[in-house]
Amino acid sequence: MRRKAANALIVAFLGVALYAGFSGREIYPFSSFPMYSAVRADPQRGQHYYLVGVTADGRVTREVTAPLGTAVFLAWVRDGQGDPRRIGRLGSTLLTYNRRRKPELVAIRIVRFTYEISAYPSRDRPRKTRVEVLREAR
């Protein structure tokens, strides 16, 4: 009986892991681990989003990007970058960050910059071609 239960567990564990792995379905924690599997074409152009904080002396800090930043970014990027309900939450996000932060931030911003990676054999580092502040909450 004990052996049968162990066998059933082994088969179930391997079965789910193999199914998730080969089918590409996420059954957390079982996964196909697809991180960085897509090919980055050359030349590479793209956009990157940051959630940044602004201190009282005007310094811009990126330490606020995680972890709340991920959710805010994804909502911004996926939802046409303008859902007022969600973006309105940026102010409460600032309050959340300031609950324990000393000195407090005076503002947080969603920033988007467009970058370009030069094709080989160029040795230039990636260039920021455009930097935009998409939203700011004070």
Add this chain to the structure above:
Amino acid sequence: VSRYFAKLAKRVRQSWSRYWFTPTAPFWLAACRILVGSQLFVHLRAGDPWDPLSRLGVIPSIPHELWEPVSFVRWLGLAPPTETTLTTVWTLTMIAAVAMTIGLGTRAASILAAAGGLYLLTLPQCFGKTNHAYNVLAMMLLVLPFARAGAALSLDSMIRRARGEMPPKLSPDFKWPVKLIQFSFAFMLFFAGWSKVTTGGLSWVFSDNLRNTLEYQNFVVRAEVPTAGVVYPIVHNPWLWTAVAAGVVLGELSFIAIMFVRRWWQRLALLCVAAGFIVGLAVLMRLPNPTLLWLLPVFVDWNWAAEKGRSWVRGPTFSRDISRPVSRRSVSPDGGRGSDRAEAA
């Protein structure tokens, strides 16, 4: 033909039994319990729910409209946790993680740590993006509640010994959980390589892909952190980035062999591949993952290490049978239960 298939089925059954149920000593499983429990504790400690900026503490502040539950959180229809729920689950899981690590009430602690740990590890994935850094830890947690993980190197075993009970014998119960825990790790690397082959194909290795990825990781995403010197020659030499890309894919795909090779130098070579991969991720891609490095010793033969340790302490005459798996010949069809009885007699 039927006799051939009957013979084949018998051989498969025997191989399966030998692979999963060869009686072994309890130390390897105990080491896995300590590694997983301590890593769960370390991981959760960084997610202090009273800190509103921590990985878990931030969750009650996230707007509910961003809640996109995954896996069992979706199947069970769970809502985003309140601050009270989160704090309660976190506290109980932390206590369970400590109890599991020291081996006190091991079975109950493992069940609680698995349930709470899986819930807390899954929560941050429920906001639109799955992070794959802690899947291995969660998979390993799933195995331990079903295992006799407190049979050695635990307070439970010390208490049993103080009551005059005999130390545990070699048993198949100590083998298969270790294998499943190791498979959790091996699957992660194998499927990471498999995804690269099936999604990117040959272009993943033979195009400028890795060079562009390194440029992106080092000079776009984490531009404010100084770049490791080793990155520059790679992004400037096509043959070098192609070689590194080929090494990554081959290393990831081949690591699963550690589940089947027997010789110590083969296992050591594959362990070095995995360690190199984890260090490479940190140095080249700016993706440090101490959790993986912490869990890698589940592949070290802790039964052998315990035997060596004991022979150093008590002299070389100490019984070798306590930690070595029995040989192929001595495995009986009942998976060694007979040999256990014989040994007890």
